[in-house]
Amino acid sequence: MAKSQKxxxxxxxxxxxxxxxxxxxxxxxVTPPLVEAQGQGQGRGTGTAxxxxxxxxxxxxxxxxETGNVRPPSTVRTITRPGSDLMVxxxxxxxxxxxxxxxxxxxxxxxxxFINYGNPPNKMPEFITALHEESAVTxxxxxxxxxxxxxxxxxxxxxxxxxxxxxxxxxxxxxxxVLMIAGNDPDFIAAHTAHDMAGMVRSYTKWDAEPKTIDxxxxxxxxxxxxxxxxxxxxxxxxxxxxxxxxxAPNTKIPAYKxxxxxxxxxxxxxxxxxxxxxxxxxRIAVGRLRTPEGVQRSVELxxxxxxxxxxxxxxxxxxxxxxxxxxxxxxxxxxxxxxGLETAGAQASITGPALAKTAATRDTVxxxxxxxxxxxGGRGGGGGRAGRGGAAAAPPIEADAEAxxxxxxxxxxRQMTADQKTRIQARIAKHTSANHEARVTAITxxxxxxxxxxxxxPISTAxxxxxxxxxxxxxxxxxxSPSNFSGGHHVQLWDHxxxxxxxxxxGAGGMGYGAPASVxxxxxxxxxxxxxxxxxxxxxxxxxxxxxxxxVHHKLPMLTVMHNNRAWHQEYMFVEYMAGVxxxxxxxxxxxxxLRDPYLDYAKMAAGYGMAxxxxxxxxxxxxxxxxxxxxxxxxxEPYLIDVITQPR
Amino acid sequence: xxxxxxxxxxxxxxTPMVTLNAQGGGRGAGRGGAQVANVPAPTSPVTGNAAxxxxxxxxxxxxxxxxxxxxxxxxxxxxxxxxxxxEQNFLTFLRGRANVAPLAPSTSMxxxxxxxxxxxxxxxxxxxxxTFKSSAPELKDIPTLxxxxxxxxxxxx
Ligand SMILES: Cc1ncc(C[n+]2csc(CCOP(=O)(O)OP(=O)(O)O)c2C)c(N)n1
Ligand SMILES: [Mg+2]
Numbered sequence: 001m002a003k004s005q006k007x008x009x010x011x012x013x014x015x016x017x018x019x020x021x022x023x024x025x026x027x028x029x030v031t032p033p034l035v036e037a038q039g040q041g042q043g044r045g046t047g048t049a050x051x052x053x054x055x056x057x058x059x060x061x062x063x064x065x066e067t068g069n070v071r072p073p074s075t076v077r078t079i080t081r082p083g084s085d086l087m088v089x090x091x092x093x094x095x096x097x098x099x100x101x102x103x104x105x106x107x108x109x110x111x112x113x114f115i116n117y118g119n120p121p122n123k124m125p126e127f128i129t130a131l132h133e134e135s136a137v138t139x140x141x142x143x144x145x146x147x148x149x150x151x152x153x154x155x156x157x158x159x160x161x162x163x164x165x166x167x168x169x170x171x172x173x174x175x176x177x178v179l180m181i182a183g184n185d186p187d188f189i190a191a192h193t194a195h196d197m198a199g200m201v202r203s204y205t206k207w208d209a210e211p212k213t214i215d216x217x218x219x220x221x222x223x224x225x226x227x228x229x230x231x232x233x234x235x236x237x238x239x240x241x242x243x244x245x246x247x248x249a250p251n252t253k254i255p256a257y258k259x260x261x262x263x264x265x266x267x268x269x270x271x272x273x274x275x276x277x278x279x280x281x282x283x284r285i286a287v288g289r290l291r292t293p294e295g296v297q298r299s300v301e302l303x304x305x306x307x308x309x310x311x312x313x314x315x316x317x318x319x320x321x322x323x324x325x326x327x328x329x330x331x332x333x334x335x336x337x338x339x340x341g342l343e344t345a346g347a348q349a350s351i352t353g354p355a356l357a358k359t360a361a362t363r364d365t366v367x368x369x370x371x372x373x374x375x376x377x378g379g380r381g382g383g384g385g386r387a388g389r390g391g392a393a394a395a396p397p398i399e400a401d402a403e404a405x406x407x408x409x410x411x412x413x414x415r416q417m418t419a420d421q422k423t424r425i426q427a428r429i430a431k432h433t434s435a436n437h438e439a440r441v442t443a444i445t446x447x448x449x450x451x452x453x454x455x456x457x458x459p460i461s462t463a464x465x466x467x468x469x470x471x472x473x474x475x476x477x478x479x480x481x482s483p484s485n486f487s488g489g490h491h492v493q494l495w496d497h498x499x500x501x502x503x504x505x506x507x508g509a510g511g512m513g514y515g516a517p518a519s520v521x522x523x524x525x526x527x528x529x530x531x532x533x534x535x536x537x538x539x540x541x542x543x544x545x546x547x548x549x550x551x552x553v554h555h556k557l558p559m560l561t562v563m564h565n566n567r568a569w570h571q572e573y574m575f576v577e578y579m580a581g582v583x584x585x586x587x588x589x590x591x592x593x594x595x596l597r598d599p600y601l602d603y604a605k606m607a608a609g610y611g612m613a614x615x616x617x618x619x620x621x622x623x624x625x626x627x628x629x630x631x632x633x634x635x636x637x638x639e640p641y642l643i644d645v646i647t648q649p650r
Numbered sequence: 651x652x653x654x655x656x657x658x659x660x661x662x663x664x665t666p667m668v669t670l671n672a673q674g675g676g677r678g679a680g681r682g683g684a685q686v687a688n689v690p691a692p693t694s695p696v697t698g699n700a701a702x703x704x705x706x707x708x709x710x711x712x713x714x715x716x717x718x719x720x721x722x723x724x725x726x727x728x729x730x731x732x733x734x735x736x737e738q739n740f741l742t743f744l745r746g747r748a749n750v751a752p753l754a755p756s757t758s759m760x761x762x763x764x765x766x767x768x769x770x771x772x773x774x775x776x777x778x779x780x781t782f783k784s785s786a787p788e789l790k791d792i793p794t795l796x797x798x799x800x801x802x803x804x805x806x807x
Binding site: 324437440441444445446448449450451452453454455456457458459461462463467468470471474494496570573574577578580581582584585586587588590591625648649650 | 685686709710711713714715717718719721722723724726759760761762763765766767784785786787789792794795796797798799801802803805
């Protein structure tokens with residue numbers, strides 16, 4: 001049987017044969033590589049001898065194909081220009097820098113194009129090897145938070161999407177643009193195909209499609225990109241059948257790309273807001289999380305034009321106003337008579353992008369109710385309507401993209417501004433500048449007073465960890481990538497968050513296993529930009545997918561990982577402790593299932609296993625600074641480095 | 651209960667979406683607000699065994715919120731002492747929490763009934779706690795922190 005079909009056994013033929021046996025592809029898949037050692041034409045390889053389970057053994061042709069001994073026949077059709085080349089070109093034209101993937105045959109056509117098509121090949125995007133799909137998607141999450149634009153995660157049909165699901169959920173909750181492509185090969189392994197491949201993540205993706213032709217596929221990729229970056233931003237998924245990846249498309253043209261149009265405030269609003277800011281004696285701009293670095297720049301431009309003091313969200317997440325800008329801070333006078341909120345509440349005007357619930361209503365979330373989301377109830381990020389700081393009621397939110405609206409306000413301000421106002425504004429800026437500087441010095445003076453608590457103690461205090469890091473990086477271009485709430489968040493008071501990517505904030509949906517891969521994504525963004533990533537990494541989080549350490553080494557990423565190693569899922573330990581306490585049962589068993597002891601993990605060795613340089617465990621606080629110095633130096637050379645620090649639990 | 655759990659869970663996990671004031675905020679020793687406290691250590695008598703207390707301080711997870719040395723975490727007590735002023739106050743505090751308000755705790759500290767933690771064990775823990783001393787040098791003696799303040803002063807745009 002095998003012999004007679006040899007020339008025509010492609011993947012389809014292979015499956016058809018295998019399907020005759022009950023276990024179909026699965027049986028073939030688990031055939032151990034020992035077949036190779038047995039050599040050709042021997043015994044069970046011929047397909048005549050039954051396998052021990054009673055399932056007909058795979059044929060030699062099947063085994064050869066599955067173990068890579070033969071290439072799939074290339075003479076079946078003449079491919080001059082595979083569809084996947086066009087797909088990759090479309091992705092390249094969108095300016096996608098990286099594609100992260102764990103390999104899967106459902107996208108073998110695409111993968112081959114990513115690595116071989118184009119001049120130079122494997123650039124824009126560059127193929128990033130992920131060891132887990134959850135890592136691939138969260139890398140894209142972290143990258144987008146740092147850079148304000150998507151990269152691509154490529155997922156294997158069904159199983160790869162399932163592995164990536166939590167990460168997709170987090171990006172969705174975080175309203176971060178992530179572009180995803182999944183392969184669908186209906187002719188290979190039945191379990192790896194689905195009638196509605198995107199269905200399993202539809203409740204927490206913003207948009208998906210499964211185009212049936214190459215032409216449709218190219219349009220879908222562009223659309224998925226646009227949907228991802230249009231507020232409310234989120235992950236989008238295009239499912240691409242293996243056939244259209246491989247089909248010949250000599251005459252197909254890539255459709256002209258049309259960028260999305262963002263909803264802005266209208267001209268009347270822009271006039272009103274400009275007037276409000278200019279006529280106020282003490283205007284204020286409250287800046288939340290904008291979309292991109294350009295938006296941040298525009299917010300600075302507006303603040304400088306009108307001489308408004310500003311508040312920032314930069315210590316809580318990316319894309320907000322530079323914290324040490326001379327206008328950022330309480331200002332000379334904290335009685336504000338006009339507050340404009342940009343993606344956050346403002347007393348007189350709040351421009352906030354559409355909430356998640358808006359899209360949720362048109363997706364599948366209604367019955368599931370993720371996060372308690374019900375249509376019309378307003379999701380996270382609506383922002384407006386909440387009282388602003390200081391108790392002032394917020395203006396009803398104007399549903400528009402603040403970033404895209406800024407140029408309109410800036411134009412209006414320039415048009416309306418009188419010479420008189422200009423003079424007043426200059427005087428105000430000077431006052432704000434010195435007041436904010438003073439406020440900064442007062443705040444830091446108070447902060448260091450508290451950070452010295454436990455300074456020389458063992459294990460090492462989290463405050464000392466952040467304090468020792470700061471002088472080593474303050475003159476570098478840095479990005480703090482992991483959520484810091486479990487490690488004390490001491491950078492909030494001690495460090496200066498002046499870049500859109502200074503601090504990337506939380507997980508999105510509180511899912512652990514985020515920090516490490518998000519840091520690798522941030523480091524991908526940092527790589528070509530002379531920037532280093534500082535990853536203060538909790539131990540529990542790292543253990544979900546430590547394989548990202550290898551990815552960081554393999555791709556030479558400028559990343560310093562400093563362990564906040566409290567040898568526990570400490571947050572959960574405290575919860576269990578509390579529960580046992582409330583029930584009066586004592587806390588001596590609370591460690592069961594919530595601590596990482598017996599044995600302790602050795603993270604420097606773990607790093608070494610993945611090829612990463614590192615040191616530790618460090619318990620003596622006086623040894624910390626020198627180690628951090630070595631780590632920063634390594635990261636600057638593009639050599640990721642890990643320092644295991646045994647820390648106080650909080 | 652449920653509400654309480656959710657509240658701490660959210661505080662721990664939620665992405666900070668509030669617009670933080672430029673100078674930051676927060677509370678507790680770890681969050682920058684609290685200063686190092688300097689209340690002198692109590693001198694009241696101690697009857698327990700500090701070595702035994704050391705093991706209990708760990709097994710009963712006291713370090714989870716008070717740090718391994720009582721200086722860090724959500725509720726640092728070195729230099730504050732409060733309910734730790736005497737052995738009896740400490741015992742009353744522990745038991746009071748267990749027997750008086752087990753289901754509506756005023757803080758997140760677990761309750762300890764005497765069936766869960768005997769008087770002897772509690773006294774041992776107290777003896778251990780009383781050995782704690784501040785490891786915080788005077789600010790002038792910490793070059794790193796002074797350098798941070800100096801850099802902030804220089805940074806005048
Ligand atoms: C995917 C996932 N599983 C479980 C949890 C529950 N959980 C919340 S905090 C936490 C512990 C995190 O441990 P670590 O990252 O070491 O931080 P620590 O609290 O120890 O500082 C866990 C397991 C979660 N949030 N996400
Ligand atoms: Mg931990």
